[in-house]
Amino acid sequence: MRQLLGKATLLCIVGVSLSLLHAHGQAAMFSVMAVLVVVLAAFSILWRIMLARHAAMGPEIRDRTITWWWMVAVFMLALSTHRLVSFAFLGFLCFASLREYYSMLPMTEEVESRLLSFKDRGAILASYLSIPVIIYLAYIEWYNLFIILVPVYVFLLVPILFILQDRTRGCLKSMGIITLGFLFFVHNFGHCLFMINMGPMVLLFCIALTEARDLLSFWVGKGFGRLAGRLADDSWLRRMLECKIAVEISPKKTWSAGFVSAVLVSLLSLLFLPLMPEFPAGRLSTGYCAFVGFMIGTLGLFGDLAFSMVKRDIGVKDSGNVLPGHGGIIDRVDSLIFTIPVVFHLIRWQYYY
Numbered sequence: 001m002r003q004l005l006g007k008a009t010l011l012c013i014v015g016v017s018l019s020l021l022h023a024h025g026q027a028a029m030f031s032v033m034a035v036l037v038v039v040l041a042a043f044s045i046l047w048r049i050m051l052a053r054h055a056a057m058g059p060e061i062r063d064r065t066i067t068w069w070w071m072v073a074v075f076m077l078a079l080s081t082h083r084l085v086s087f088a089f090l091g092f093l094c095f096a097s098l099r100e101y102y103s104m105l106p107m108t109e110e111v112e113s114r115l116l117s118f119k120d121r122g123a124i125l126a127s128y129l130s131i132p133v134i135i136y137l138a139y140i141e142w143y144n145l146f147i148i149l150v151p152v153y154v155f156l157l158v159p160i161l162f163i164l165q166d167r168t169r170g171c172l173k174s175m176g177i178i179t180l181g182f183l184f185f186v187h188n189f190g191h192c193l194f195m196i197n198m199g200p201m202v203l204l205f206c207i208a209l210t211e212a213r214d215l216l217s218f219w220v221g222k223g224f225g226r227l228a229g230r231l232a233d234d235s236w237l238r239r240m241l242e243c244k245i246a247v248e249i250s251p252k253k254t255w256s257a258g259f260v261s262a263v264l265v266s267l268l269s270l271l272f273l274p275l276m277p278e279f280p281a282g283r284l285s286t287g288y289c290a291f292v293g294f295m296i297g298t299l300g301l302f303g304d305l306a307f308s309m310v311k312r313d314i315g316v317k318d319s320g321n322v323l324p325g326h327g328g329i330i331d332r333v334d335s336l337i338f339t340i341p342v343v344f345h346l347i348r349w350q351y352y353y
Contacts, residue, residue, distance in 0.1 A: 010073055017076035024080070028201050028275035032208065033076050040069055063325030071323075071332070075207075079200045084139070086200070090192050091135040097329045098127065098185040100320050104311075105177060115314075119165055120174045123158045127182035130154045134186065138193035146194055150187035155179060184337050191341040198347065199277035205269070206343045209293060210335045213265045213300040220264070221257040245301075249309045253301070262297025269293025279351035292346055296339045303338030307331075 014037060021030040043065045050058035078089035102124060105115040116124075130150055137146040158178055162171050195203045224241045231238040243255045269289050276284045284292075307330060311319065320328025 010069055013073040013077050017073070017080040020080040021076075026080075026200075028277075029079065029204065032201075032204055032272075032275065033072075036072055036208075040065060040072060043068075060325060065325075067323050067325050079204070083196070086196055087135050087139050087193055090196070091131055093192075093329070093333065094134075094185055094190050095128065095131050097189060097333055098131070098181055100322075100329050101181045101185060104314055104316060104319060115173065115177060117170055117174055119167060120178060122161045122165070123174070123178045126154060126157050126161065127178060127186060130182060130186050131190070134190045135193060138190075138197065141194075141197050143194065150182060150190070154182060154186075188337045188341045189333060191344045192336070195340065195344050198279070198344075201272075201275055201277055202343075202347065205272045205276065206296065206340055207336065209265050209269055209272075209296045210300045210339045212268060213261055213297050214304070214335060216264050217253075217257055217261040217301065217304075220261050221252060221254065224254065224257050224260075225252075246305060246309075249305055249312060253305065258298070258301045262294050262301070265297030265300075266290045266293035269296070279347065281351040281353070284347070284351070288350060292343055295342060295346065299338040299342055300335035303335035306338070307334035 018030060018033060018037075021033060043061065047058055047062040047065055050061060074089070078086050102116070134146060134149060137149065158175055162175065192203055192206075195206065228238045228241040231241075241254065241256050244251065245253050245255055245258060267290070269292060270286065273284060273286060273289050276289070307319070311317065318327030319330035322328055323332060326332050
């Protein structure tokens, strides 16, 4: 009964979202969302076939697909309703990912093992309070203050709070960890809030290609791994295919798979070209679109590796467990923290000045 109710709710959200997009005349958004629904429907059939054949990856594909259904449905609903709902939803994602980041770090007064101290709560609260402020600034489109609020004012507020506490022990480590958190999850990821002002299609373009890169890199890496296994040990092609990016951080990720995935994302970006909105300085050109797509493919890789590095340092496999089959929220948005701000500024620099 519970599963039936969940499926009915999911279908209702998807149906309402598509209806609203159609009613508002957002043909481009409707088309992309419809394609995503078809892709997810295909994966839903796939995992059922895999479970029937007792495939090893069947349960994982099932969990990932079901979670993707819910993520896409909620995202569709947020973008298809009122603009204020979109800002509230994306602001909540900033808050949830920042909270998950801090929750991964032990807070104790033991000098040897601590990452954060109980005395850091004031600075952590300041980073949380900056989120509704940037939501408001993005909503009223006050770019000049939006772009400097976190990296200048909130950044400077942290050492001021430490000074007012008259503390020295562990301050360098705490300031570094707290600053890294709000720069990643409030400032960088928060660019998605201002990106909506360019048009929801721009945000969808960036998110869809970033997530596609994750999927492509997985399958390209698997394919290259099998190909390398068939080659001679001293083959130059095998050495090239198996050349690792950072063995300690992620033993399986290779330069070849990363580069090919970035090229594929660049080609995939061209499918969005006729759907992109017109900017003040004109429409996105074919060459520039491919370049932005390649940057998404490249930066998405390093976003993934950056948070793998952080998790290995902390000693955790996943950032959380709220998304079955995926892990935590950070496990899903890590690449976006690198791609969203760069895509935003590439488009703004080229088409808004």
